[in-house]
Amino acid sequence: xxxxxxxxxxxxxxxxxxxxxxxxxxxxxxxxxxxxxxxxxxxxxxxxxxxxxxxxxxxxxxxxxxxxxxxxxxxxxxxxxxxxxxxxxxxxxxxxxxxxxxxxxxxxxxxxxxxxxxxxxxxxxxxxxxxxxxxxxxxxxxxxxxxxxxxxxxxxxxxxxxxxxxxxxxxxxxxxxxxxxxxxxxxxxxxxxxxxxxxxxxxxxxxxxxxxxxxxxxxxxxxxxxxxxxxxxxxxxxxxxxx
Amino acid sequence: xxxxxxxxxxxxxxxxxxxxxxxxxxxxxxxxxxxxxxxxxxxxxxxxxxxxxxxxxxxxxxxxxxxxxxxxxxxxxxxxxxxxxxxxxxxxxxxxxxxxxxxxxxxxxxxxxxxxxxxxxxxxxxxxxxxxxxxxxxxxxxxxxxxxxxxxxxxxxxxxxxxxxxxxxxxxxxxxxxxxxxxxxxxx
Amino acid sequence: xxxxxxxxxxxxxxxxxxxxxxxxxxxxxxxxxxxxxxxxxxxxxxxxxxxxxxxxxxxxxxxxxxxxxxxxxxxxxxxxxxxxxxxxxxxxxxxxxxxxxxxxxxxxxxxxxxxxxxxxxxxxxxxxxxxxxxxxxxxxxxxxxxxxxxxxxxxxxxxxxxxxxxxxxxxxxxxxxxxxxxxxxxxxxxxxxxxxxxxxxxxxxxxxxxxxx
Numbered sequence: 001x002x003x004x005x006x007x008x009x010x011x012x013x014x015x016x017x018x019x020x021x022x023x024x025x026x027x028x029x030x031x032x033x034x035x036x037x038x039x040x041x042x043x044x045x046x047x048x049x050x051x052x053x054x055x056x057x058x059x060x061x062x063x064x065x066x067x068x069x070x071x072x073x074x075x076x077x078x079x080x081x082x083x084x085x086x087x088x089x090x091x092x093x094x095x096x097x098x099x100x101x102x103x104x105x106x107x108x109x110x111x112x113x114x115x116x117x118x119x120x121x122x123x124x125x126x127x128x129x130x131x132x133x134x135x136x137x138x139x140x141x142x143x144x145x146x147x148x149x150x151x152x153x154x155x156x157x158x159x160x161x162x163x164x165x166x167x168x169x170x171x172x173x174x175x176x177x178x179x180x181x182x183x184x185x186x187x188x189x190x191x192x193x194x195x196x197x198x199x200x201x202x203x204x205x206x207x208x209x210x211x212x213x214x215x216x217x218x219x220x221x222x223x224x225x226x227x228x229x230x231x232x233x234x235x236x237x238x239x240x241x242x243x
Numbered sequence: 244x245x246x247x248x249x250x251x252x253x254x255x256x257x258x259x260x261x262x263x264x265x266x267x268x269x270x271x272x273x274x275x276x277x278x279x280x281x282x283x284x285x286x287x288x289x290x291x292x293x294x295x296x297x298x299x300x301x302x303x304x305x306x307x308x309x310x311x312x313x314x315x316x317x318x319x320x321x322x323x324x325x326x327x328x329x330x331x332x333x334x335x336x337x338x339x340x341x342x343x344x345x346x347x348x349x350x351x352x353x354x355x356x357x358x359x360x361x362x363x364x365x366x367x368x369x370x371x372x373x374x375x376x377x378x379x380x381x382x383x384x385x386x387x388x389x390x391x392x393x394x395x396x397x398x399x400x401x402x403x404x405x406x407x408x409x410x411x412x413x414x415x416x417x418x419x420x421x422x423x424x425x426x427x428x429x430x431x
Numbered sequence: 432x433x434x435x436x437x438x439x440x441x442x443x444x445x446x447x448x449x450x451x452x453x454x455x456x457x458x459x460x461x462x463x464x465x466x467x468x469x470x471x472x473x474x475x476x477x478x479x480x481x482x483x484x485x486x487x488x489x490x491x492x493x494x495x496x497x498x499x500x501x502x503x504x505x506x507x508x509x510x511x512x513x514x515x516x517x518x519x520x521x522x523x524x525x526x527x528x529x530x531x532x533x534x535x536x537x538x539x540x541x542x543x544x545x546x547x548x549x550x551x552x553x554x555x556x557x558x559x560x561x562x563x564x565x566x567x568x569x570x571x572x573x574x575x576x577x578x579x580x581x582x583x584x585x586x587x588x589x590x591x592x593x594x595x596x597x598x599x600x601x602x603x604x605x606x607x608x609x610x611x612x613x614x615x616x617x618x619x620x621x622x623x624x625x626x627x628x629x630x631x632x633x634x635x636x637x638x639x640x641x642x643x644x
Binding site for chain 3: 244247251252256257258261264286290298302309311406413414417418
Binding site for chain 1: 579623627
């Protein structure tokens with residue numbers, strides 16, 4: 001179990017393509033307000049969880065991983081690509097699922113929304129259509145192909161949001177509190193979906209039970225990573241700390 | 244234009260559409276019930292500013308033209324752009340743009356008074372300056388007849404200008420969209 | 432509410448959106464050039480026949496689009512009876528009914544994406560001014576997505592305020608609602624970036640088959 005800061009170890013491997021995600025002394029501030037400070041670590045595990053209280057900086061942490069937020073100090077490298085200068089390439093590699101699926105579904109109907117990401121990637125129409133079909137089948141949305149997205153249930157909306165990201169075939173996916181707005185049944189369903197993904201995933205969450213089979217869990221507090229290790233160690237530590 | 248601006252533009256186009264779903268509100272003392280859609284025009288300009296506000300109304304009109312029944316009363320399609328009151332529709336993007344321009348001009352000392360100035364010039368003067376002559380030309384009636392015919396709507400428009408100004412000032416205080424000093428991402 | 436599209440495989444469904452819109456526009460202009468009640472009645476019958484017979488739409492799909500305006504049409508008719516005459520009144524009302532039904536048929540048989548693609552195409556000359564047509568299409572689609580969303584959030588805020596004892600507080604509702612949806616739109620902006628919206632190709636990619644042939 002590692003505590004506090006962890007020095008950047010693989011600095012020289014930055015140009016290699018399989019180093020995973022590396023943060024080097026990363027800080028982020030919104031104006032005067034510092035939300036992350038001095039975070040250095042490498043994420044190469046298949047399943048990484050991030051937990052911490054409201055306002056701890058974990059949401060900003062998640063956004064750093066695909067360049068939605070660029071660090072105000074330090075560097076974030078995704079497979080050796082700098083999120084500051086190669087943000088488009090980074091975003092092709094790292095999908096992002098938001099807490100509120102309503103904020104992520106941008107097209108009025110299910111099939112149209114699924115086509116959005118692949119189309120942006122410049123894929124030919126028949127390939128886009130194939131991916132849409134694949135996602136409709138895989139997530140039980142085939143009966144809702146032409147339905148307006150707002151008529152889906154909360155759980156179905158989140159599945160659509162996830163499917164919309166998967167249709168772009170990213171190598172890794174960051175989830176920002178994917179189950180916060182869901183009921184228990186849908187939380188379990190989304191947990192299962194995440195579990196079955198072949199991609200590397202980083203999940204920011206308040207639902208600790210999601211992290212059972214994870215390889216590594218980070219605890220973020222006051223803009224710093226205060227604990228880092230296997231879930232069997234960090235999760236009980238975090239729970240105990242919360243009193 | 245950033246992706247966020249595209250979302251803001253779409254949002255206000257949608258807000259104008261939703262305001263069209265509201266039934267006309269009868270106000271005691273006013274001769275005609277108030278329809279809420281021009282309130283959306285005023286809000287688009289005074290919350291988003293000139294460029295994004297004007298675009299929001301262009302987007303709204305494009306959807307109406309494409310056949311979406313988004314005008315109050317469920318009207319839509321190309322026919323509404325050929326009717327005698329179409330001039331008022333054409334004025335909306337310009338009105339939102341002018342309101343936005345004035346709002347940006349007053350932004351540093353923006354308060355209820357300045358908001359009222361912006362909304363009354365852009366949301367009433369501009370709209371009538373375009374709508375009234377259009378109707379006069381279209382229906383082959385005198386400008387004066389066209390103008391007096393629209394007078395019944397002025398009290399309602401004043402009420403809307405006040406409402407839009409109150410809301411715009413409150414939104415500026417809580418979530419300023421014009422001239423963002425720093426990025427407001429959801430931290431936490 | 433706004434997905435007026437009714438899936439189907441008829442000739443009308445399969446016709447190009449641009450063609451349908453062009454015909455609708457032509458009808459809109461054409462009907463204003465004639466003043467005959469018989470022609471107007473014929474146009475209403477034709478539009479209805481195309482909708483119900485050829486496109487095989489359920490009559491409700493058309494009624495839903497005409498219903499909101501029938502009071503307004505009735506008022507217009509009465510106005511004409513008082514101010515002009517029966518003939519002018521019936522022409523004015525039937526013309527609007529014909530256009531409404533025709534527009535309803537186009538809307539019910541055409542996917543939003545297809546309509547949006549036509550608008551993108553119409554906007555392509557704006558490329559000279561630095562406007563990217565694909566982004567116009569995106570904003571139009573997003574607006575259609577946002578309309579039910581804004582209505583839903585408005586209803587939720589009204590409920591929340593009612594639960595706290597506020598029976599009628601229309602203006603007080605607007606501010607929290609606007610702030611909530613503005614925040615949401617900011618997140619949507621992030622989601623657009625995350626899903627590669629700024630990565631979109633300048634031109635729509637061609638079908639692979641077209642490239643191969």
